[in-house]
Amino acid sequence: MxxxxxxxxxxxxxxxxxxxxxxxxxxxLGGSSLAAHxxxxxxxxxxxxxxxxxxxxxxxxxxxxxxxxxxxxxPGAAGLATxxxxxLPSGVTAGEIQWPLPEKFPPAEVTTYGYEKxxxxxxxxxxxxxxxxxxxxxxxxxxxxxxKDICIPASQEVEAKxxxxxEIKAAADAATVQFWKNKLPSSGNNLSARVxxxxxxxxDLRPLIVAWFGKEMSAQPDFFPGASDNYEVQAATENLPVxxxxxxxxNIHLRKIVKKFSGDWPIEISGLLIGGTxxxxxxIEVKLPVSSQVxxxxxxxxxxxxxxxxxxxxxxxGKNMETGATPVLPLMLLYAxxxxxILNIMPCVLPVIALKILGFVREARSEPRxxxxxxxxxxxxxxxxxxxxxxxxxxxxxxxxHAGWGMQFGSPVFVVCLTTLVTMVALNLFGVFEFTPxxxxxxxxxxxxxxxxxxxxxxxxxxxxxxxTPCTAPFLGVALGFAFAQSAPVIALFFxxxxxxxxxxxxxLSCNPAWLKFLPKPGAWMEKFKIAMGFPMLATVMWLxxxxxxxxxxxxxxxxxxxVVLAFAAWIFGEFVQRGRTRRGIAMIIVLVLLIGGYAxxxxxxxxxxxxxxxxxTGSLKESPHGIDxxxxxxxxxxxxxxxxxxxxxxxxxxxxxxxxVNRKLAIETSxxxxxxxxxxxxxxxxxYTRFPDAITAELNxxxxxxxxxxxxxxxxxxxxxxxxxxxxxPGIMLDALNRAAQ
Amino acid sequence: xxxxxxxxxxxxxAAAAIAxxxxxxxxxxxxxxxxxxxxxxxxxxxxxxxxESYNSDCPFDANHYKTGAMQGLQKDMAAKGVVWLIVDSVxxxxxxxxxxxxxxxxxxxQKMTATAxxxxxxxxxxxxxxxxxxxxxxxIDKTGTLVYDGAIxxxxxxxxxxxxxxxxxxxxxxxxxxxxxxxxxxxxxxGCSVKxxx
Numbered sequence: 001m002x003x004x005x006x007x008x009x010x011x012x013x014x015x016x017x018x019x020x021x022x023x024x025x026x027x028x029l030g031g032s033s034l035a036a037h038x039x040x041x042x043x044x045x046x047x048x049x050x051x052x053x054x055x056x057x058x059x060x061x062x063x064x065x066x067x068x069x070x071x072x073x074x075p076g077a078a079g080l081a082t083x084x085x086x087x088l089p090s091g092v093t094a095g096e097i098q099w100p101l102p103e104k105f106p107p108a109e110v111t112t113y114g115y116e117k118x119x120x121x122x123x124x125x126x127x128x129x130x131x132x133x134x135x136x137x138x139x140x141x142x143x144x145x146x147x148k149d150i151c152i153p154a155s156q157e158v159e160a161k162x163x164x165x166x167e168i169k170a171a172a173d174a175a176t177v178q179f180w181k182n183k184l185p186s187s188g189n190n191l192s193a194r195v196x197x198x199x200x201x202x203x204d205l206r207p208l209i210v211a212w213f214g215k216e217m218s219a220q221p222d223f224f225p226g227a228s229d230n231y232e233v234q235a236a237t238e239n240l241p242v243x244x245x246x247x248x249x250x251n252i253h254l255r256k257i258v259k260k261f262s263g264d265w266p267i268e269i270s271g272l273l274i275g276g277t278x279x280x281x282x283x284i285e286v287k288l289p290v291s292s293q294v295x296x297x298x299x300x301x302x303x304x305x306x307x308x309x310x311x312x313x314x315x316x317x318g319k320n321m322e323t324g325a326t327p328v329l330p331l332m333l334l335y336a337x338x339x340x341x342i343l344n345i346m347p348c349v350l351p352v353i354a355l356k357i358l359g360f361v362r363e364a365r366s367e368p369r370x371x372x373x374x375x376x377x378x379x380x381x382x383x384x385x386x387x388x389x390x391x392x393x394x395x396x397x398x399x400x401x402h403a404g405w406g407m408q409f410g411s412p413v414f415v416v417c418l419t420t421l422v423t424m425v426a427l428n429l430f431g432v433f434e435f436t437p438x439x440x441x442x443x444x445x446x447x448x449x450x451x452x453x454x455x456x457x458x459x460x461x462x463x464x465x466x467x468x469t470p471c472t473a474p475f476l477g478v479a480l481g482f483a484f485a486q487s488a489p490v491i492a493l494f495f496x497x498x499x500x501x502x503x504x505x506x507x508x509l510s511c512n513p514a515w516l517k518f519l520p521k522p523g524a525w526m527e528k529f530k531i532a533m534g535f536p537m538l539a540t541v542m543w544l545x546x547x548x549x550x551x552x553x554x555x556x557x558x559x560x561x562x563x564v565v566l567a568f569a570a571w572i573f574g575e576f577v578q579r580g581r582t583r584r585g586i587a588m589i590i591v592l593v594l595l596i597g598g599y600a601x602x603x604x605x606x607x608x609x610x611x612x613x614x615x616x617x618t619g620s621l622k623e624s625p626h627g628i629d630x631x632x633x634x635x636x637x638x639x640x641x642x643x644x645x646x647x648x649x650x651x652x653x654x655x656x657x658x659x660x661x662v663n664r665k666l667a668i669e670t671s672x673x674x675x676x677x678x679x680x681x682x683x684x685x686x687x688x689y690t691r692f693p694d695a696i697t698a699e700l701n702x703x704x705x706x707x708x709x710x711x712x713x714x715x716x717x718x719x720x721x722x723x724x725x726x727x728x729x730x731p732g733i734m735l736d737a738l739n740r741a742a743q
Numbered sequence: 744x745x746x747x748x749x750x751x752x753x754x755x756x757a758a759a760a761i762a763x764x765x766x767x768x769x770x771x772x773x774x775x776x777x778x779x780x781x782x783x784x785x786x787x788x789x790x791x792x793x794x795e796s797y798n799s800d801c802p803f804d805a806n807h808y809k810t811g812a813m814q815g816l817q818k819d820m821a822a823k824g825v826v827w828l829i830v831d832s833v834x835x836x837x838x839x840x841x842x843x844x845x846x847x848x849x850x851x852x853q854k855m856t857a858t859a860x861x862x863x864x865x866x867x868x869x870x871x872x873x874x875x876x877x878x879x880x881x882x883i884d885k886t887g888t889l890v891y892d893g894a895i896x897x898x899x900x901x902x903x904x905x906x907x908x909x910x911x912x913x914x915x916x917x918x919x920x921x922x923x924x925x926x927x928x929x930x931x932x933x934g935c936s937v938k939x940x941x
Contacts, residue, residue, distance in 0.1 A: 078876040078936035080803075080899065110875045110936035145802070145901065149838045151935040153802045153901040203764050204929065232931055261893065261929040 038068040041142045041156040044120070044173035049163035053129040056168070058094070059120040059177050060084055060142050060158065067148045069116040072102035074227035074271075076112035076235060080145035080153070081227070082121060087139040091128035098122040100183035101272070101283045102224065104235065111235030113224055120180035133165030185272050185283030193284075194249030195269050196291045204260045208233070208290065209240075211250035214275045221252045224283070226270035230263040233271070243698050245635035266290060294721070329490065333497045340501020374457040375510020379503035381461020386499035389465070390492040412551040416559060416603070419544040422537055423563050424570070429534035431527075432567070433574030464502060547656040550690045558602045565598030628674055633687035633696070641683040642718045647741035649682055650722075652700060652710040654689040659727065660709040667729035668711075676738050680716075715741040763872050765928040769881070769889040772868045774830070774861035777846040782828070782859045789885050791919055792826045793912055795895075796869065797860070798877035799849065800839040801935035802901035807878065808853055812905035816913060817856040825916055829860040832869030834940035840864060866939040876934030882915040882925070890925040891915040892932075899933030 039062050046057040062070055062082070071079040086094045099121060102113040125138065143155035163169075171177075193212035200206070210223045225233035238255040252275070258266070269290055272283035427433065541563070549556045569591045576587030631637060633650055641648045651668060653660035667673070677684060687696050689708045700710055703724055711725040723737050763769060769792075773783045784792065795813075799805050807813035817827055831846065833839045841849060846860055863869055872881060872892075882891035896908035911927055918925045 078932075078934055080901065080933075107936075107939060107941065109870065109873075109939060112936060145935075147935060149938065150800045151802055203767075229931070261931055262927065 037146070037154045037156070038065040038148070038152070039063065039070060039144065039146045039154060041144075041158050043138065043140060043158035043160040044176060045138075045160050045162060045171050046174050046177040047162070048169045048171045049166055050127060050168045051166065052091075052127050052131040052133075052164060054168060055124050055126045056162070057177050057181065058123045058125050058138065058160070059173070059180060060123070060140065061118070061120045061176070062115070062142075062144065063118050064116055064146065066117070068146050069103075069105065069114045069148075070119065070144045070146055071112060071114040072224075073097065073099050074113055074225060075145075076105075076114075077110040077232075079112045079114065079147065079151075082142065082144040084121065084123065085141040085143070086123075087141070088125070089136050089138075091131040092136065092138065093126045093128075095124040095126065098124070098181075098184050100180055101185055101274075101281060104222065104224070108236065120176065122177065122180060122184065127164065131164050135161055135163050137161055185285045188273065188284040188286035191273075191284055191286065192249070193273060193286055193288060194291070195288045196294055197265070198255065198294075201260070201265065206258050206260070206265060208256045208258050208269070210254045210256060210269075210273070211248065212252055212273050212284075212286075213247075213250045214252045214273075220274075220277060221254060222274040223254050223256055224272040224274060225256070226287075228266065229261075231258055231260045231266055233258050233269065243702070245695070245699070246702065333494065336494050336497035337501040337504075340498040341504060343498070343502050344505055372510045374454065375507050377454050377457040378461045378510075379500075379507045381458040382465055382503040383461075383496060383499040384458075385462045385465035386495040386502075387492060390495035393495075394488045394491055412548065415544060415548045415551065419541055419548060419559065419563070420566065422541050422544065423566060426534045426537035426541065427567055427570045429530050429537060431531060431574075433570050434578055461503065465499070543656075543658070547690070550655040562598050562602035565594055565602065569594040569598070626674070627669055628677060628684045630684050630686045633685040635695070635699075637683070637685055638714065641685075642714055645716055645718070647680050647682040647716045647738065648712075648714040649677065649684045649738070650687060650712040650714070651685070652687040652689055652696065652705075652708045652712075654708050656690065657708045663709055663711070663729045667731050667734050670731045670734075672731050673734045673738070676735055680738060680742050682738065682741070713737040713741045715743065717743075763881075763889050763892060765889050765892050767889060768887050769883045770871055772871055774863055774868055776859040776861050777841075777843040777850065779843070780859070782861055784828075784883075787826045787858075788887055790824065790826045791885060791916055792828060792883040793820060793916065794828045794830055794872070794881040794883070795857075796872075796874040796877050796879040796937060797829045797831045798833050798839050798935065798938065799853075801877045803899075803934035804877045806901050806903070807895065807905050808855075810905055813878075814854055814856065815906070816910065819913070820916060821856050821858075823916065823920060827857040829855070829857050830863045830868050830872075830874070831860060832863040832866050832874060833938040834866060835864045836940065837938040839938060866937075869937050869939060874937050876932045877937060878934050879932040879937070880912050882912060882919070884919050884925075890919065891928055893927075893930030894932045894934075897930070899931075 042061040042063075044059045044061050046059070047054075050056050060082075064070060071081050073081050075081050082097075084094075084097060088094060100115075100119055102115055105112045105114060137159055138161070139157065139159040141155060141157050143153065145151055145153050191212060193210070195208060195210050198207040198209050214221060221239060222237050223233075234257045236257065240253040240255055242251055242253050244251075267290055268287060270285075270287040272285055274281065274283050276282045545556055545560065548559055552559065572587055572594070573591045577584050577591065580587060630651075633652075638648055638650065651660075651664070653664065676682075687699065689696050689700070700706065700708070703710060703712070703722075709727060711729060713723040713725065715723065723740060725733060725737055769784065771783065771785045773781060776782050797804060799808060820827055831841060833841070843862060846862070849855075850857075850860055861868065868874075878895045880891065880893065880895045881889060884890045891911060893911060895912055896905055896910045898905075898908040911930060914927065915925045
């Protein structure tokens with residue numbers, strides 16, 4: 001009986017003790033009934049004895065049970081930093097807590113920074129020089145929050161004894177203290193790190209870039225922010241790719257998002273730069289001013305972000321410059337649509353469209369409904385082609401290469417095939433031969449544009465797209481640059497809108513058969529129109545030959561010869577096979593012989609058409625004796641010229657880019673601009689994009705362009721960023737830019 | 744590896760970007776309370792609404808209840824016609840999860856005053872509002888605009904006296920009733936992390 005009573009009394013006592021924390025008589029809530037600590041605290045010292053005037057290191061050793069953790073000085077989105085309240089005898093002063101490198105704990109929505117298993121927080125204790133000899137007791141009250149699935153605040157009194165007088169004698173714990181001292185972040189005083197706001201804020205969020213030179217390309221670089229009151233640097237870190245030509249503060253660039261609660265955006269950020277992996281993880285403590293200006297030469301790289309902050313152009317403001325237009329998705333889609341519309345009248349596309357008109361005129365009389373359907377199928381052909389292009393761009397991006405608009409024209413094989421195709425179309429228009437449904441493959445390819453029916457409509461759409469791609473219309477320049485750096489869905493959407501613009505006029509016409517009455521009645525004029533349309537096609541062939549010239553140099557002559565042979569074969573085919581009545585078989589054989597012979601001799605042997613010539617080496621690229629003395633572009637060339645205090649003109653151009661050639665002829669290679677360049681002692685560099693070298697693609701993407709043209713003027717002052725000129729240039733715009741550069 | 748990091752960061756960033764913003768309309772939500780009733784934020788249009796992210800096992804949150812400060816605040820708010828919604832986003836597998844029965848008992852034992860205690864163990868409402876800690880408080884004005892998002896008071900401590908601290912929720916509601924703009928609209932919330940599912 002007595003045992004039971006004792007047991008009962010003990011239990012009662014224990015229960016009473018447990019409930020002692022309840023202050024209002026309400027039933028106690030979960031946390032307090034889990035009274036046991038999961039962390040043990042202990043005070044260790046680097047020395048057993050020390051002299052007055054010395055500074056020793058004290059360590060608060062927290063050992064946590066598995067799964068439990070305590071927090072860093074900045075706990076993160078939740079939690080509480082460990083606090084140490086010292087009770088020290090007079091003459092002993094404690095410094096700030098030195099926090100070893102913390103871990104980052106998930107989940108992503110509520111990320112925290114802290115420690116698990118064990119941590120020793122180090123505190124320097126300074127002993128006054130007039131401290132009397134003898135033993136002293138060092139006490140502290142350590143309070144922390146320990147969390148696993150639940151959180152428990154806990155505290156513990158810790159103490160240690162220190163002997164004053166005599167030499168410093170290392171304590172048994174000295175090795176432990178040293179071990180944890182090695183885990184402290186190093187000071188970043190000698191590090192050149194930079195922090196800047198990437199863009200202006202969107203509401204209460206703003207992206208920040210932290211850049212520094214890491215010892216090696218860290219697998220998972222990161223930035224742990226210090227604690228702050230009126231703002232929070234959020235935990236998500238984006239590791240941005242850095243172009244070695246544009247370090248601008250570091251080979252590591254991290255994007256962090258800052259959320260502001262109140263007051264102004266911070267002008268200084270403190271935290272740890274994290275590098276290395278696993279056991280070799282290290283941190284560098286920094287406190288850096290945040291500049292609102294992107295560092296010199298650096299442009300905003302619109303990497304995979306989806307619509308939070310608009311990208312802003314850092315061009316110099318000026319009435320003729322590209323004003324800092326901030327592309328926003330709906331506006332860019334509008335540009336895409338308008339660009340598509342404009343593509344309809346580009347010389348590359350117009351002849352095909354003219355053929356469409358003929359098709360409409362022929363069919364309109366008979367079946368308006370059929371015309372509408374054909375119009376829609378044409379639009380479908382265009383959209384499908386554009387989506388295919390988008391898929392290619394996305395694929396190339398995913399493969400890690402930079403994508404450029406019109407990149408298919410970089411392949412010499414493609415250029416030759418397209419030239420052949422367009423020649424065939426021209427010959428067909430001239431009436432040299434007709435396309436018939438039972439024709440051979442070559443005929444089919446050549447005659448696609450003049451096919452009738454649904455398949456014809458579809459191929460018309462595909463052909464229009466193919467021809468349109470290298471004509472980067474003015475509107476499309478910036479918009480394409482924006483789109484190319486976006487995510488896959490945005491790229492697809494963008495291409496779709498260009499396709500819609502391209503197809504729009506014809507869908508409109510085909511859906512409103514009534515408007516067809518404005519088209520002229522069929523008649524003899526149609527035949528003349530058809531022949532006349534052959535000439536723009538020939539012009540296109542000339543242009544393609546010009547493009548091919550950069551691949552084959554003077555060997556393009558052989559391509560021309562092949563085309564002549566092709567034309568001859570086409571005439572024989574048309575005259576003797578199609579229109580002839582006798583000896584058709586022989587004629588056919590002759591045609592085949594001509595084609596095969598022409599191909600084998602001209603293309604394969606003489607030209608070696610599948611392989612382009614290697615690019616010419618260095619050397620002056622003057623167009624004429626009095627022309628601008630162009631040098632080949634490279635990031636080093638730019639840097640060298642700027643270091644010498646010279647303004648730099650960079651022309652990003654390609655042989656297949658008509659706008660570039662027009663700009664060159666009308667605006668750049670003019671006497672006034674040449675003179676000014678000489679006066680300013682400026683350096684003129686050409687970046688030849690004809691074959692899409694990766695370095696130039698990267699540079700174009702930096703300035704928000706997916707393709708050429710792009711003309712930059714770097715001012716004399718090396719600290720000032722480059723001036724981005726508009727797509728269409730005049731001598732006035734050039735001179736204005738050069739004047740600005742000279743300031 | 745890098746791609747995963749970027750995707751993770753982008754997703755988190757997107758999540759952060761989706762989270763609510765003071766000065767903008769507070770997103771509507773529908774939940775089930777511990778009595779089985781459907782609760783919709785939109786039902787309270789025209790009233791001031793306070794949303795409290797709850798987990799009484801968190802010492803920060805428990806402190807407000809053990810001292811009676813939270814109950815006092817809830818009563819005062821109810822007297823002023825303010826709608827008070829408790830959102831419990833602790834996931835089902837966590838120690839601190841409360842079944843509706845346990846929740847009803849706790850509600851009665853702790854003498855809480857609230858329009859509804861919503862069972863958000865799926866974490867949908869928590870994620871929608873970007874609830875990070877318990878407690879994490881939100882105040883919505885009569886037009887449905889979010890006017891306060893952040894800590895309950897200015898002392899991020901699990902053992903202070905809340906009645907002596909500066910209570911941002913009380914201030915925001917008082918500002919609204921007086922027709923003044925809310926002085927402090929955003930602070931850094933403190934507490935234990937919300938126990939979403941992994």
